[in-house]
Amino acid sequence: MSDSELLGLVPSEEGPGRYRFIVEEHLSRMDAQLYGGTAIAVSVAVAELVSERQAMWMTTQFVATIAQGQPVDIHAEVLAPGRRTNQVRVTGTGPDGTTVFASLGATGHPRPEGLTGTFEHMPRVSAPSESEGWASPFSAFAERMGTAAPPMPTNVGFTQLIEMRGAVVEDHPDPGPGRVCVWARRRDRRPITPAVAAFIADMVPMSVAHGFEVFAGATSLDNTVRFGEFEPVEWVLLDLRAHGAIGDYGHGIGHVWSADGRWLATASQTASMRHFDPSALPGSPKP
Amino acid sequence: MSDSELLGLVPSEEGPGRYRFIVEEHLSRMDAQLYGGTAIAVSVAVAELVSERQAMWMTTQFVATIAQGQPVDIHAEVLAPGRRTNQVRVTGTGPDGTTVFASLGATGHPRPEGLTGTFEHMPRVSAPSESEGWASPFSAFAERMGTAAPPMPTNVGFTQLIEMRGAVVEDHPDPGPGRVCVWARRRDRRPITPAVAAFIADMVPMSVAHGFEVFAGATSLDNTVRFGEFEPVEWVLLDLRAHGAIGDYGHGIGHVWSADGRWLATASQTASMRHFDPSALPGSPKP
Numbered sequence: 001m002s003d004s005e006l007l008g009l010v011p012s013e014e015g016p017g018r019y020r021f022i023v024e025e026h027l028s029r030m031d032a033q034l035y036g037g038t039a040i041a042v043s044v045a046v047a048e049l050v051s052e053r054q055a056m057w058m059t060t061q062f063v064a065t066i067a068q069g070q071p072v073d074i075h076a077e078v079l080a081p082g083r084r085t086n087q088v089r090v091t092g093t094g095p096d097g098t099t100v101f102a103s104l105g106a107t108g109h110p111r112p113e114g115l116t117g118t119f120e121h122m123p124r125v126s127a128p129s130e131s132e133g134w135a136s137p138f139s140a141f142a143e144r145m146g147t148a149a150p151p152m153p154t155n156v157g158f159t160q161l162i163e164m165r166g167a168v169v170e171d172h173p174d175p176g177p178g179r180v181c182v183w184a185r186r187r188d189r190r191p192i193t194p195a196v197a198a199f200i201a202d203m204v205p206m207s208v209a210h211g212f213e214v215f216a217g218a219t220s221l222d223n224t225v226r227f228g229e230f231e232p233v234e235w236v237l238l239d240l241r242a243h244g245a246i247g248d249y250g251h252g253i254g255h256v257w258s259a260d261g262r263w264l265a266t267a268s269q270t271a272s273m274r275h276f277d278p279s280a281l282p283g284s285p286k287p
Numbered sequence: 288m289s290d291s292e293l294l295g296l297v298p299s300e301e302g303p304g305r306y307r308f309i310v311e312e313h314l315s316r317m318d319a320q321l322y323g324g325t326a327i328a329v330s331v332a333v334a335e336l337v338s339e340r341q342a343m344w345m346t347t348q349f350v351a352t353i354a355q356g357q358p359v360d361i362h363a364e365v366l367a368p369g370r371r372t373n374q375v376r377v378t379g380t381g382p383d384g385t386t387v388f389a390s391l392g393a394t395g396h397p398r399p400e401g402l403t404g405t406f407e408h409m410p411r412v413s414a415p416s417e418s419e420g421w422a423s424p425f426s427a428f429a430e431r432m433g434t435a436a437p438p439m440p441t442n443v444g445f446t447q448l449i450e451m452r453g454a455v456v457e458d459h460p461d462p463g464p465g466r467v468c469v470w471a472r473r474r475d476r477r478p479i480t481p482a483v484a485a486f487i488a489d490m491v492p493m494s495v496a497h498g499f500e501v502f503a504g505a506t507s508l509d510n511t512v513r514f515g516e517f518e519p520v521e522w523v524l525l526d527l528r529a530h531g532a533i534g535d536y537g538h539g540i541g542h543v544w545s546a547d548g549r550w551l552a553t554a555s556q557t558a559s560m561r562h563f564d565p566s567a568l569p570g571s572p573k574p
Contacts, residue, residue: 110534244405247397
């Protein structure tokens with residue numbers, strides 16, 4: 001199981017639906033706390049394992065942070081075991097018994113002849129091979145604001161696992177501010193599964209910052225993902241579309257596309273935006 | 288409290304965060320079971336009450352059905368009481384102790400000077416006064432398929448509470464199949480609150496059926512809603528955009544707009560689509 005291996009999921013002796021993983025560096029944020037994408041990826045992976053069905057939808061709520069190196073105990077339960085659809089709940093608990101995250105979702109057996117397709121349109125963007133290492137979401141407006149764009153790290157936290165390349169948008173079906181496109185793949189080039197797509201898609205707040213042209217990170221309140229006809233591929237295009245914000249709470253979605261234009265999933269998210277001063281970052285050029 | 292009154296929410300003697308409501312007809316589906324929009328509306332309303340903050344995001348998972356006339360016990364808990372943001376959980380339980388629905392969400396205090404605005408565009412549509420009673424989502428393709436479009440009831444279940452008028456889309460920011468716009472207001476013309484907007488927005492599957500041009504209802508797996516700068520208004524435009532489907536599991540979003548073009552909220556949803564034969568409906572003209 002590629003997901004279990006990547007996430008370090010180990011079945012627990014406490015019974016079915018019980019797992020444990022350690023918050024390794026590649027599952028962490030830049031500040032060495034659990035990365036939100038890890039929590040939803042774990043939730044998708046164990047929901048699929050416990051229900052023996054494929055994930056259709058998952059929402060993960062972030063209740064508490066937990067530091068790198070700590071273990072998280074996972075409990076996956078099928079709340080409503082339907083013939084076709086299973087409603088599931090996944091809870092992550094820290095060593096002191098604190099709830100770290102809580103997830104709700106559904107898995108199911110798609111009907112072979114059932115409705116399948118998409119009404120969304122993929123933006124026309126530069127190919128992965130023609131996209132640059134990583135375009136900071138801030139570079140579009142940093143220069144105009146007389147400061148340097150803080151570079152995205154490539155060897156810290158989850159960026160150890162995922163390679164990202166900023167795509168140049170050539171044509172967008174719904175253009176405007178807050179649209180950001182990023183190519184992503186696993187650095188080990190293994191195929192991206194639904195769980196890993198959910199892992200990567202925890203980046204909606206970036207498009208909110210981009211839309212408002214502000215230097216801001218965010219604390220995610222939730223990650224939500226809904227899956228289309230998913231086929232594992234090497235590269236995915238994360239097509240982020242900020243919806244808007246109120247009083248520093250930002251919302252938006254991210255469609256996930258294969259390189260040949262198939263719609264794989266749509267993530268959505270609400271986050272509390274945190275403004276920062278780019279000139280105060282370590283290593284930043286002083287004006 | 289207008290929401291509590293509408294939903295019949297009564298504080299329980301069992302302690303803070305405990306409420307009860309009866310599944311009255313205006314809180315039901317056409318088949319006399321609890322309407323999904325009621326469950327998310329109740330979750331939004333009690334999350335706001337228990338946290339004394341405004342709702343930012345809510346996801347409601349549907350675990351079991353419950354029939355009209357039955358009581359539902361509600362338990363609202365603040366899982367993480369932050370200074371600004373509260374992460375909350377709301378659970379609805381039937382008289383036999385069965386979990387009917389489970390919700391996760393967040394409420395908060397928007398920062399007065401914080402990022403506020405939207406990057407989405409409202410479709411240009413006919414005004415409520417120029418829109419027709421209710422355009423069946425099926426009317427666009429029923430005639431071509433040689434059958435009559437089943438009319439939407441106006442005096443059964445939640446349609447007792449909400450008046451709907453099909454809007455004619457004159458210009459859409461992201462056009463294509465699966466785009467449906469509906470004006471909605473309370474029949475008593477009281478202002479639509481965030482909870483009532485969530486109630487109304489439980490209609491994404493309709494846009495999935497519309498996009499595929501099939502006669503289908505749906506069983507919702509979840510309702511999710513994210514709120515912008517919400518101001519109570521009489522009319523809202525529900526701007527449904529189906530994303531797609533896999534094997535009869537459909538996904539999509541619905542933006543909620545005020546008549547003067549302010550973005551109030553975005554709902555999203557996954558549903559299991561149920562095909563039906565329109566000629567088999569009671570009162571349908573036989574071909």
